[in-house]
Amino acid sequence: MAPRFDRIVVLGGGSAGWMTATAIATGLRGRSSVEVVESEEIGIIGVGEATFPSIREYNRLVGIDEREFLRATNGTYKLGIQFCDWLARGRDYFHTFGHFGNLSGSQTLWGQHRRVGLTEPLGLQCVPTVMAMNGRFALPDEKDPQFKYAYHFDAVQYAAFLRKLAIERGARHTTGRIVDVVRRADGGVAALVLADGRRIEGDLFIDCSGFGSLLLGRTLDEPFVDFSHWLPVDSAWACPCERSGEALTPYTRATALEGGWAWRIPLQSRTGHGHVFSSRFIDAERAREQLLAQLDGPPVAEPRLLRFTTGHRRRFWVHNVVAVGLSSGFLEPLESTSIYLIQDGIGRLMTLLTGGRPLVDADREDFNEGVARRFARIRDFIVLHYCLTRRRDSALWRHVASMELPETLAFKLDAWRRHGMLHQADEEGFDATSWLAVLAGMDHWPERDDPVYAEVPYERAVRALQSRRHGIAAMVERLPAHHRTLQHVVG
Structure with a gap:
């Protein structure tokens, strides 16, 4: 008989826990109860978050007004990432959330750009890239969007915003120290036991307990699939600083350093900084010094050190436990996919919970296989940024330039080098345009041009590229600065 999930328990707050609870409280509308159990032992990572455009779809589905969201979370707009x-x-x-257009047929603008020998960046043919480079931002026309956008925001404030919303919609909030997990006869979880003796029973448990993975990892002992062979970073220093006089940039910055890379995430009242690094290639104290050298204002807190392993649990739904967020796995935040992976897990779960039919074992298998493929596809995209480097000035960069690649990534790169084909598989986290942005940015091009490009007369191709570039530049020049748009929206 198919299981019933009348009582759903979410272990852990933070962004993952409260995003999950808000989605359940909104989507199931009281058909199942949802209770969030927060424990001080779990804690919240709580660094500033840079996101992927999908966050807007989550906010829309749960009925969040953008103005209220930006006010509550100290948020700003994001057009992409400067590498x-x-x-x-x-x-x-820049890797931005736009497209490069075409001259005749799909995906040919980059080919003509290469064919005519233009030395300027391909990004000048992309609206949000030019907007970002000039610090401009205006909301796109929803009827004919030329680009997508995401946000930067304070993750702790986002969790608090969602907590209020979820509780208003019927979610229960329980705090306490967890001292035991009671198992069912079939191996699943029956209840959480708190230090004061309370017993939190449930039919379905969502593990949002962070890196500790209290239920899926520690209790059910689900094995971990380690990606550190390809993604050797395993630590991060995080430190916010005061806003400087620098313009409020509508993009994240990722700067490659000796043993890793540093992030810069601009919020309304402060700037988030961090240094993701590999302890195999750089000492933690030296990495801390390099982070402090990146700050563009006085620090407002002491740097905080985080330790992690890149990879994921072999399965994500085992018995009656589903892991969402860091408890399911972690990919370094180079492409701002942490919230995206949370949202992806929630979306898959809600599709099953609201599908109107009993769940069967095959549903769990499809869930597990789909999430695993999603992790693998995003892993490949992140590795892409490393493996194409020409840097050889430190041990980390020599390692990533020579390491053996995942077969799926090696195949994609071979298809691109030989044929200029941007191969896409199922469960891709990033579309072909995103792959093109990174490949072009890393100056990695096919070995030969497609002969069809020559069917467009040379002079016509040059005129079309110049016309598009000038048109984009003129349009962007008329747009307001990012901070002006933000002031107008949040008031």
């Missing part, structure tokens, strides 16, 4: 010093020192590029 500094990844290809070589002094070489920058």
